[in-house]
Amino acid sequence: MKHYTSLAEIHRDMDAGKINCVDLVKGYLNNIAQNKDLNAYVEVYEAEALDKAVVVDEKIKNNTAGKLAGMVVGLKDVLCHDAHGLQCGSKILNGFESQFNGTAVERLLAEDAIVIGRQNCDEFAMGSSNENSSFGPVQNAADPTRVPGGSSGGSAVGVQANTCLVSLGTDTGGSVRQPASFCGVLGLKPTYSRISRHGLAAYASSFDTIGIFSKSVEDNALMLEVIAGADVYDSTVSKKPVPTYTTQIDPHKKYKIAYIKEALDSDGLQPEVKDTMTDLIERLKNDGHEVEEVGFPMLRYALETYYILTFAEASSNLSRYDGVRFGHRSEKSVDLESMYKASRSEGFGKEVQKRIMLGTFVLSASYYDAYYTRAQKVRRLIRDELKALLSNHDFLVLPTAPTTAFKIGALTKNPLEMYLADLFTVPASVAGTPAISVPYGKDKGGMPIGVQAIANDFEESKLLSFSKYLMN
């Protein structure tokens, strides 16, 4: 099967009678089989996807098909899909099946998307390299010795390796944007609260956002249009009307753009990434955009703020995995305390345990004000500063990640350096603003580079238009 890059392209071939959904699904299943070593999928719904393809083909014939007919989708293993496995890349949910569809999944299915499989990720979405999965690491399709980024590594590689057209990941501090950058695909983190979190197994509730991987801007826009918006199952979701993003993509607009001085000056920025940014700034200027260097002094506090608050929320969100009602219960349980301790020690990986313990610490009575309360205040300051920049500019542009994909195992011994991989993605997560990672060239070794644009709340349309321009 040819490597499709957009649903429009698939529809053209379908209209021309060159392909139908069954062929398409067979093609993707074949690609999955050929790329098995990448370890992008933890479960493939072969028979089910083929059955659904027959149904969708019939609907297309009868002109009753939904907006996403022909869209073959992968789901990160943290999204609830009724009667399908859900493990969050963790042993603690061994054998667990979700009993309901999350809102995003429900809306995809209602528009006739075909879900082809459940994708590997860092355990409970905690990680920047997809090396923290109980299902083992995911490999970057551009170089299997390198990581795909994380935590939505499987979902990024799924699109990168043509095993699905689009996939849904989640982005808490960069978990869609950073792997998109490492894998050379488009990765959107919408505004916090734009998409219902109902059916997203929580890592850090006040940061978690479902995000979209795609090859084309149009597919990303279409997916967002379908899954965003008000939802009775999530009281925190925005009730703002959802624009028809697909009709608003305009690559010809001129913008006022700021680039962040601190980001370009930061230590550890790979020279090729820096060069890419310099080239981009030149291009923007040449194309008639207004480009300005700005300071973002609060950037230096973003990582600490992000980690304190997400760990705190995670320590509470993950308390439900206790071996009582579902998931893993240790054989070594002899009483209540040993059941808790052994089940959670065996079920959770090291990174998750570390975050739970640190989160418990920052919420504890003696340290609460020093960490949690202060981090909340700094979060507001970061947001204020970012919003102030965005009130004068359409976008902030900066690299998605300081480097391209690193070698598997390269940073596992050095967690602080690993956390630095999130340096440029966490500000938008801390502030809740939308951001996108756009593939923009490669380094000398052929590894993809991504550039990131951050826009003001609910300005996804603008981000998509700008991405379209960047990708032209």
Next chain:
Amino acid sequence: MDQEIIDKYQLVVGLEVHAQLLTQTKIFNSDENEYGALPNTNVGVITLGHPGTMPLLNENVMGQAVKMGLACSCSISEYNIFDRKNYFYPDLPKGYQITQDRTPICVGGRVVIYKKNGEEHAIQLNRIHVEEDAGKSIHLDGEADTLVDFNRAGVPLIEIVSEPDIRSSEEAHAFLMEVRKLVRYLDVCDGNMEEGSMRCDANISVMLKGAKEYGKKVEVKNMNSLKNVQRAIDHEFLRQVEALENGETIISETRTFNAQDGTTSGMRAKEELNDYRYFPDPDLSPFIVTEDWLNTIKANMPALPRELYNKYMTDYRLPAYDAQVLTESKEMAFYFEAVCAHTKNFKAASNIIMGPVKSYLNEHNLSITNLSIQPEQIAEIIALVDGNKLSFSVASQKLFPAMLEKPNQKAETLAEALHLLHDGDVASIETAVDAVLAEFPDKVAQYQKGKKGLLGMFMGQVKKKTQGKADPKITNELLIKKLG
């Protein structure tokens, strides 16, 4: 211990009352809120804390909490966030309880109790907040494993927290009675302490009388009746006084009440060492109280026991005792109200309800809502008595039981059919009067010599002869006339 020593000390008590709300569904999902269902039947994915689930606030819960707050003169918070109270226990599905730590929906307020002399006394409240209940751990005899029933998990609760404003176990009892009365009047909780739909923890301390600073407080749990709360407080007071007298210091701890012997004992230290790590729940958007919403609740508030009590005392001029008994339960008060809509003789209405009606209900262990006789029929009985067609005793001893049997007949029709009505026929009464006077010539003579008190005896004899039917007014007139 010497009473003299005991008298040196002042008891200080604050109560925390949890009341399960009578909503159709749970506080954060649509599972049924139903007592007594088979274990683990009202347990959807949200109740069980499955991954990916989020709480959805049942606004009715906030409405019920606000009703209680208004009844206690609390101020109502406009901006409400919810907090997570984190701890591990098998009956707590998410590993945290959603509660209101920083922004309780109701702030301040008071519960008014009555002292023995009828004087009002206000117990100040700290707050009333909403939260979710946990499930129930069940330890069966001879069973090594603990079983958990999650039906109760997520049942809405209000927690009513008093200030340390209670100074005796009697006051604590009166406070709880009043709270129970309020929740029942408001229809927000059935107030059943034995079934656990209303639960109470007590913070108890002692200090020397006149001291400025409270002593170290001890929290006592596990008292499942009003009486046990009183017993626990009495015991704890003496225990603490004794400890202080022995030169010991009181440690702030949680103790559990043992109903068998009326004592309290310390819980294992481990169970107390909880740092709950409260923080705002990021899965729930704040609940904003709007003026319209609040006004709707205010407009739908039922009459409250204290309002009715005052009305019965001042408007109806009933004795305090009557007002107290009639307002004890909402059903009783509302029935009385309904009777009073049909009669202006409020005292008579009170007499019938507190007399024959109440003893019938007590005897048959019934609630007044089960009474087959309608309030307007009670008013009919009163009208018959007021119209001298019937004596109160015949009304209560004969007509009332007859009406219970035949609740569809009018009081007068039934009384007539049973020949209970006073005979107003002067001629037949005169016959009876004459017969009585003929029967007791010596008494007649005594009367005529001035022993006027005998009139009552003659009245009684006439009444007896006519089986109570002779109109007392006519009888009285005839006797006086004939006795000269």
